[in-house]
Amino acid sequence: MDCSNSRYAHHPDVAWRLVQDEALLVDPRTGSIFPLNPVAARLWVLLGDTLPVSEIVRSLFQEFDSSRETIEADVSAFIANALAARLLVEQPGGSRSSGGESS
């Protein structure tokens, strides 16, 4: 899916904290804990700033040693998973094409 202009926000119920370069998320609705590695933790912080996905990908590409294609794919998968788990909510106003929807 192309979600490069989409913006997201943390679900207001989700508790979380950075622990050094990693993060722990808690979903109070289920009591589940989600550990995030350094890249996912950085992505989580950037998502919380409601930046468009394209800007988030650009930031991660500058900060981590990986190809843009890998980052785009990982970000897309992370967002899909987090939306399904109701850890993220999509912000109104961000355009999002429905073509190639994979989740």
Next chain:
Amino acid sequence: MIGAGVISKAAVAEQRANEIAQKAEVHTIPLHAMVELTHRCNLDCVHCYCQHLDTTRGRRELRTREWTRVLDELAELGVLHLTLTGGEILVRPDFWEIARHAKARRFSLTLFTNGTLITEAVADSLADLRPTSIEMSLLGATEQTHDRLARANGAWRRTLRAADLLRERSLAFVLKTTLMRENFRELAELERTATGRGCRAYRIGTEISPRNDGSLEPEQHRIGPCELFDYYVSAVGGAPALPVEQPTRGPSRDKSLCGAGSTGCAVDPYGDLLPCLQLFLPFGSARERSLRQMWEDPPDQIRRLRSATAYGDLPACLACDLIDYCRRCHGLALLETGAWESCDSRAREMAEMGRQVARHLRDGAALPAAAAPERPLAPVGD
């Protein structure tokens, strides 16, 4: 690169979460905090450690803005799991303002309440707040027992009504019972009552602490060795949790001590930062210094506390033949002996019980008669 992202198998997630918690421990980041909003309560439970001290000592509870600042500072320190407790948290008129501030600061909230003040409207507000857990005490399987122990008529009905209101709103709640001489014989029925109400978990505790004013009065309600032994033996494999310590697999001297003051902290109603609500070794007052200043530049007694991370770091434990079975509490040791590093009689009694249970499980040994004195049941005031 991001790996499994946020969705991974529970066992993998738990292992990774533990690794991150260990990282927090290495960096002395307190992931857990207990915040005691007040010592005031609408009940007067016989076993409660909490006495309303602000009038007797002339101390003033933190005001709303002071609490919200403390919460900001706890979040900045890295606290994720925050428990709001009392006293009874709902007696504070500003409870909702404080709780919503905590929610906005992204804590995972646990609320300790006796439940008696939870009405339909309060339950609706709790549903909006959506804490991770709400924990309430169920002291008896019958109205008579519970209300006598809570020293309040109607408390049992109101607490169970609260459980129903929370369940109707799909709010996760825990019911818990402190085993006492007066409710011990109701344990099976208590468990049925609790689980029948749809709680996420039912917990049983055996520990009763002295009051925070030094009174030993609550201890008269502790169950005796015979009852404890029966409970532990019957609990093996059956109860929700086995509170007796199991022998450690590795060297006992390497067994970890409680992380109070390192991995967790507490703030009392008057703003004192403590390692734990049971361990009265203040870092200092939030009214005078920031939590970060106190956390990063603690008094010597806290430095000594932090330097002891394993049982082998305490001379009293290193020489003890019960080290395998002990789960000492620094706070109880401090209250009884004046030194948190010391051995206290309750820890020793419980560790001895653990050894007896282990022997019973291994070769069917019974509790020695000498460890099973008969004590008359004390009446509970109405």
